[in-house]
Amino acid sequence: MNLNRHDSASPAEDEAARPVARRRRPAGQPPLALIYGLLLAPAAFLITFNYIPALSSLYHAFTEWDIGGDSTWTGLANFRALAGDPVFHKSIVNVTKLGVFAFATHLTVPFIVAEMIFHLKSERWSYFCRVAVVLPMIVPGVVTFMLWNFMYSDAGILTELLMRLGLHDWVRGWLSDPKTALWAVAFVGFPFAGGFNILIYYAGLANIPGSVLEAAELDGLGALGRIVRMHIPLVLQQVKLLVVMTMIGVVNGFESIYILTMDGGPGYETTVPGLYMYLNGFSYQRMGLACAIGLLMLLFLLAFTVTLNRFMRTGDYEPET
Amino acid sequence: MASESVKKRGRQLAGALWRALLALILLLTFFPFAFMVMTSFKDTHQFYHSFWLPAWPVHLENYAGALTDMQAYIANSIFVTAVSISGILVFGAIAGFLFARYRFFGREIIYYGMISMMMIPGVLLLVPSFLWVKRLGLLDSYAVMILPYVSGGQILGIYLLRGFFSQIDNDLFEAAQVDGAGLLRQLWHVGLPLAKPVLGVVAIVSALGVWNQFLWPLVTTSSEDVMVLTVGMLRYNTRVVGQYGRMFAGYTISAIPLGILFLLATRVFMKGITAGALKA
Numbered sequence A: 001m002n003l004n005r006h007d008s009a010s011p012a013e014d015e016a017a018r019p020v021a022r023r024r025r026p027a028g029q030p031p032l033a034l035i036y037g038l039l040l041a042p043a044a045f046l047i048t049f050n051y052i053p054a055l056s057s058l059y060h061a062f063t064e065w066d067i068g069g070d071s072t073w074t075g076l077a078n079f080r081a082l083a084g085d086p087v088f089h090k091s092i093v094n095v096t097k098l099g100v101f102a103f104a105t106h107l108t109v110p111f112i113v114a115e116m117i118f119h120l121k122s123e124r125w126s127y128f129c130r131v132a133v134v135l136p137m138i139v140p141g142v143v144t145f146m147l148w149n150f151m152y153s154d155a156g157i158l159t160e161l162l163m164r165l166g167l168h169d170w171v172r173g174w175l176s177d178p179k180t181a182l183w184a185v186a187f188v189g190f191p192f193a194g195g196f197n198i199l200i201y202y203a204g205l206a207n208i209p210g211s212v213l214e215a216a217e218l219d220g221l222g223a224l225g226r227i228v229r230m231h232i233p234l235v236l237q238q239v240k241l242l243v244v245m246t247m248i249g250v251v252n253g254f255e256s257i258y259i260l261t262m263d264g265g266p267g268y269e270t271t272v273p274g275l276y277m278y279l280n281g282f283s284y285q286r287m288g289l290a291c292a293i294g295l296l297m298l299l300f301l302l303a304f305t306v307t308l309n310r311f312m313r314t315g316d317y318e319p320e321t
Numbered sequence B: 001m002a003s004e005s006v007k008k009r010g011r012q013l014a015g016a017l018w019r020a021l022l023a024l025i026l027l028l029t030f031f032p033f034a035f036m037v038m039t040s041f042k043d044t045h046q047f048y049h050s051f052w053l054p055a056w057p058v059h060l061e062n063y064a065g066a067l068t069d070m071q072a073y074i075a076n077s078i079f080v081t082a083v084s085i086s087g088i089l090v091f092g093a094i095a096g097f098l099f100a101r102y103r104f105f106g107r108e109i110i111y112y113g114m115i116s117m118m119m120i121p122g123v124l125l126l127v128p129s130f131l132w133v134k135r136l137g138l139l140d141s142y143a144v145m146i147l148p149y150v151s152g153g154q155i156l157g158i159y160l161l162r163g164f165f166s167q168i169d170n171d172l173f174e175a176a177q178v179d180g181a182g183l184l185r186q187l188w189h190v191g192l193p194l195a196k197p198v199l200g201v202v203a204i205v206s207a208l209g210v211w212n213q214f215l216w217p218l219v220t221t222s223s224e225d226v227m228v229l230t231v232g233m234l235r236y237n238t239r240v241v242g243q244y245g246r247m248f249a250g251y252t253i254s255a256i257p258l259g260i261l262f263l264l265a266t267r268v269f270m271k272g273i274t275a276g277a278l279k280a
Helices: A002-017 A032-060 A077-083 A086-106 A109-119 A123-138 A141-152 A157-164 A181-186 A195-206 A210-218 A223-234 A236-252 A255-261 A273-282 A287-311 B002-039 B044-049 B061-101 B107-119 B122-135 B143-167 B170-178 B183-194 B196-212 B215-220 B229-239 B244-264 B266-279
Strands: A063-065 A071-073
Touching: A032 A063, A032 A287, A032 B061, A032 B107, A032 B122, A032 B143, A032 B183, A063 A077, A063 A287, A077 A287, A086 A109, A086 A181, A086 A236, A086 A273, A109 A123, A109 A195, A109 A223, A109 B002, A123 A195, A123 B002, A123 B244, A123 B266, A141 A157, A141 A255, A141 B002, A141 B229, A141 B244, A181 A255, A195 A223, A195 A236, A195 B266, A210 A223, A223 A236, A236 A273, A236 A287, A255 A273, A273 A287, A273 B122, A287 B122, B002 B244, B044 B244, B061 B107, B061 B143, B061 B183, B061 B196, B061 B229, B061 B244, B107 B143, B122 B143, B122 B215, B143 B196, B143 B215, B170 B183, B183 B196, B196 B229, B196 B244, B196 B266, B215 B229, B229 B244, B244 B266
Parallel strands: none
Antiparallel strands: A063 A071
């Protein structure tokens, strides 16, 4: 809160620097009551539906909280329980594996596709491709996961394909075999040409000034040289944005796992912290523990974002089509 | 000379390979969705006996059946999304305008107090939010979805619209002021017409976000009267077990509402997707 108070000082200083005549309420400035009155509704919404749950989570992470709403303060007991909880450990291992895989795929494939689209000579085709990669987003995310659930099922595409190829031995319950379940979750969305990431990269490439591109060409850099020595450094801002977005997606995203395996099974092979939080809250009735997991995830994300901002200083991101 | 032409050939070949790879990636991306649409026209027999190829005759009754099952969910989703977007646009425009145009005590505190909530992903507050709305007696209603969506969604609107309105030349508003237009009339007659592109982006980002909400309505609603499409699809799945044609017809129908939005506003849609990144 101290920080905010500091910020509020600057407009007052600006005001002081202006001519004396304008120091009172400038002509046409509406009455303060009207301004505050109009801000009341947005603020009341935020307090009710964002601040109260956030503060409640912060408090109840240190309590035992049952579904009826009664809570008793237990200090760090929830965190101690998590520290010794093999399921929570397993969930962190799983989310780390998924995260490494997601970074390796969701950051690279879209870049390659964006490069391909960027190199298309015809603006028409380029636009067509950009629209095409976005099109799958009209299918609700949940339904996309259901489609993948079908692909992995006994009647699904993967099994059917392997049978066709005569690889009967390879067929298995992709989501129920402990050896493959996490892989199956990781491969949802293959070939990972997600429209969003491609558009972000493409915007970065399209923003490179023509003169820079020409200079590189005159320097005799080959296509690969241009990409590695020039394009990648110039889209670092986009990379940073996507790193943050991917991390948020990995840490928070357990909808796909909920649809594919429901409870993070087989065993705990596909349990991730987000799902474990959900299960603690809504299946095991350990609401306090669920809040503690949520708090740890939030702290991790904040720490990650802050570290990244320190580590990779780039300008502000401007969206563009 | 010969080596020059070989080089050129090589480059052409590389370019062709490059484009072929792009086409392959696009095909693979679309394959599950193409399969979905193709299978939605088959009956169960055709599904098993003509797995990879389209089959004749087409079974449009799959769609009739699926639509009967899903129409209530779709209507609920459209209602929740439309009301939420309206709320987000109204709050975003008014608050963004006030923050951009006027000086008042506590402006930056209030502004950052609002914007900072963007840093906390709602899903991490699923459990305390649920217990809180339960206590408020909101469970199983439209309000339990709409009110929090407006609350969270307005933040991006306030952020983008403050940025937009602070770039607009003051003279435009002052002219209206001289004509005696108050704050709201200035916003309505001068601000909003100029802000249409930004409002479009906010509307699309919000529409995508609200439409795809799954976990929140899953835990807060249980009756069919208010159930939205994403949650309804879970029930739908259990209803059509083994009837693959009908299942995929349902999946295809689920894509139509956003598909229509996409057709009507392709450019805004694409801009909105990247602008949504600011949420991070």
